[in-house]
Amino acid sequence: MDRYNKITEKNPREIVLLKAFPCIWGKCSFCDYIDDNSNDEDEMNKLNEEVLKNITGELGVLEVINSGSCFEIPKGSLEIIKNIVAEKNIHTLWFESHWCYKNRLQEMKDFFGKNVKVKFKIGVETFDNEFRNGYLNKCAKFDSYEEVRKYFESPCLMVGIKGQTREMIKRDIEIVENYFERGTVNVFVNNTTDVKRDDELVKWYCDTYRYLDENPNIEVLYNNTDFGVGD
Template identity: 40%
Template sequence: MKASPLKRYAEVRDKYPREVVLLRSVGCSWGRCPFCDYRHDADRNAARCVGFNREILKSVRGSCNGTLQIIDSASFNELPAGTLFDIVETCARAQIRTLVLEQHWSYRDTLRSVRDTFAAFGVACKFIVGLESFDYGFRETVLKKGMGRVLPEEAGRYFQWANLLCGLEGQTLGMIEADIAEGLRRFERIIVNVFVPNSTPFRRDEALVEAFYRSPLFARLRDSPSAEILDIRSPLAPDTLGGIGYPEAAPVQNRESLCPAGNGI
């Protein structure tokens, strides 16, 4: 049976209204995060990639406060040049005034040039880093994020948003609480991705996830305008990012996907 295509466009209407697109890159240059199978959504043929992404971008209408979030199977810088031109054209057509873009930590010194490029077209940029955890040993030894001993305040100087990973075997509730507290101190916004099982050996710790949902921390975060909690498998999670990255035909809850929570960027 042929797999259902992934959902690649959505409107998010709740805490931070925006349109979201899932594009396809030519490949993730880091590509070593062992919990992530998202990077397999790539195409080394740049011309084919450009055509594929162009069709997705046609869905963008500027319908959510002129804000567009672009996700792909790597960093924003790893989209082909033709797609970058198409994004500029999309911003002009749909009157997009804010772009939310994801970059690996290794691209931190390129953020200013990306920001300046879009500013010339009247578009502001916010950048997301896939930090996953402030716990150095867990982040670098287990998750292999390739960020080294970056200080929390240093990450916050470059990026405005951060992805944090929650609910993996090997984490504790204390680790999650510390990560979220630090993230809220250092960033404008955090996205707490509750891990969704995928094709990697990593496992979701259901007892830990349940403890998180029962915690006072979750009660405080649930309606916070500065935090989104993404978990396509649980009705307790307040946010889903419109189901982006999951099969179009699948129900919102209890999905498993090519694209796990925490995308490895």
């Protein structure tokens, strides 16, 4: 599995995929990424240390992802990241977190100190409450994008799922385009779960929103590994 990459086009940064403890929720109906989680802290820290050795700091920005939230990354691995950020003069650090950790984000900012901007992505998937929590079983219970914006700089959307509608996608894209600093759109790819891709909806999305490929603030993943990490 690829766990390090350097992104040089949109939003240049280094990105690492680390191993971490199991996702606090782990029940999203569409997700099988949690298979990368572990309970062996020593093994995780050893692997993560090898991955983190690749970081050069040349772009000044580092994104750290794992199959869950940043609060599940072992403390030993976070200490290594903290040291590398200081040594390599990294000024901006991106993490991802589940909604349930929203009141702990400041803890992570405090851990890395005032000289580093710590920013957060969140897997919203959609701002349609019923589809997000009822079908996708996301357990992210907010009523509006304004609530999300209080805590997170960058929502991640998912498009092209059977049961999703064009109207949902239109609204989601409009929100991310107009009200957030950054955003990611994940085009759904079939995996081992029972949630299925809607190819007709994907085609409509690609025809309608191809212009987002040129938007400097929105990254579109047509495959799960488009950031150069994962399997």
